[in-house]
Amino acid sequence: MDPKLESLLRQMPKAELHMHVEGSLEPEMIFRLAERNGVKLAWPSVEALRAAYAFTDLQSFLDIYYAGASVLRKAEDFFDMAFAYFERAAADNVVHAEIFFDPQTHTARGVPVAAVIEGLEHACRRAHAEFRLSAKLILCFLRHLSEEEAFATLEEALPHRKHFVGVGLDSSERGHPPEKFARVFGRCRELGLHLVAHAGEEGPPAYIESALDVLQVERIDHGVRCVEAPALVQRLARERVPLTVCPLSNVKLRVFADLAAHNLPALLEAGLRVTVNSDDPAYFGGYVNDNFVQTFAALPQLTAAHALALARNSFEASFAPAEDKARWWRELDDVHARVMAA
Numbered sequence: 428m429d430p431k432l433e434s435l436l437r438q439m440p441k442a443e444l445h446m447h448v449e450g451s452l453e454p455e456m457i458f459r460l461a462e463r464n465g466v467k468l469a470w471p472s473v474e475a476l477r478a479a480y481a482f483t484d485l486q487s488f489l490d491i492y493y494a495g496a497s498v499l500r501k502a503e504d505f506f507d508m509a510f511a512y513f514e515r516a517a518a519d520n521v522v523h524a525e526i527f528f529d530p531q532t533h534t535a536r537g538v539p540v541a542a543v544i545e546g547l548e549h550a551c552r553r554a555h556a557e558f559r560l561s562a563k564l565i566l567c568f569l570r571h572l573s574e575e576e577a578f579a580t581l582e583e584a585l586p587h588r589k590h591f592v593g594v595g596l597d598s599s600e601r602g603h604p605p606e607k608f609a610r611v612f613g614r615c616r617e618l619g620l621h622l623v624a625h626a627g628e629e630g631p632p633a634y635i636e637s638a639l640d641v642l643q644v645e646r647i648d649h650g651v652r653c654v655e656a657p658a659l660v661q662r663l664a665r666e667r668v669p670l671t672v673c674p675l676s677n678v679k680l681r682v683f684a685d686l687a688a689h690n691l692p693a694l695l696e697a698g699l700r701v702t703v704n705s706d707d708p709a710y711f712g713g714y715v716n717d718n719f720v721q722t723f724a725a726l727p728q729l730t731a732a733h734a735l736a737l738a739r740n741s742f743e744a745s746f747a748p749a750e751d752k753a754r755w756w757r758e759l760d761d762v763h764a765r766v767m768a769a
């Protein structure tokens with residue numbers, strides 16, 4: 428790849444909008460936390476765990492991802508996990524991150540929501556103090572569980588309302604349409620929370636439509652299957668709905684055969700507000716810059732203009748204040764000029 432393009436991809440300031448913090452748990456940290464908390468793992472070593480990362484679809488990944496998260500018990504565990512991610516993200520020139528967390532994965536094991544949010548929020552504060560990285564939390568409901576359980580989780584989290592900016596919907600997509608969560612998302616809307624949902628990763632384009640129409644989400648996480656419904660693509664373009672796309676994740680979970688087959692260029696060509704993200708970086712072989720560099724290397728039709736559009740989209744699609752967005756755009760222009768002049 429053109430070295431200037433690679434420098435631009437690595438050095439440009441960017442926002443990451445689709446990253447599950449439990450998916451940033453590296454195998455070494457899983458073993459360290461297991462030892463610290465006396466948790467027994469099903470794998471004998473870091474190498475054996477890493478060797479198990481051969482996924483055939485979303486569910487085969489989720490089974491291991493939830494097992495990995497079982498080592499998280501105390502606020503300090505959540506702090507250590509999130510701070511390690513922020514350190515890594517800052518090295519990739521991420522200046523703003525809106526990170527997902529799955530409280531139900533932890534409350535099911537008796538971990539209080541307070542411990543989860545306290546640890547994560549402390550890491551967000553430290554990331555801002557140390558790296559000037561603005562970090563926000565998005566609470567996700569697990570869609571394989573019931574709406575009643577989502578309501579109970581929301582109630583438990585509400586005393587910590589000021590520490591999360593929005594809610595999302597993740598976990599097993601097929602057979603769990605957005606409609607299942609219509610009332611709880613309605614309540615979150617009344618509470619003034621931002622709304623996002625995974626849709627069109629493995630599920631059909633109809634799930635993207637119902638995420639927009641029934642849940643009234645502001646962004647679609649993944650959304651790559653929209654191309655199967657041309658009228659939906661036109662709508663997403665017209666309404667400027669952001670799609671938080673995760674190329675390495677899509678290949679690892681076999682949504683696309685390889686990066687060269689990814690539809691990112693088609694999505695950009697259709698005028699969609701696409702962003703590039705890492706999803707679960709510890710499991711899918713790379714953080715956000717790995718996603719950018721490997722995707723652009725596999726798809727030579729992607730240019731510096733696309734790189735800039737993706738970075739701009741990441742700021743535009745974020746829930747950050749307008750003055751921060753304006754500052755990041757100026758910084759992006761400065762980095763672009765510097766890289767091109769080098």
Ligand code: ADE
Pocket residue numbers: 447450485492597598599600625628676706707
């Ligand atoms: N939870 C963590 N990663 C996920 C993904 N890619 N899709 C759905 N749920 C998830």
Ligand code: ZN
Pocket residue numbers: 445447597625648706
């Ligand atoms: Zn995801």
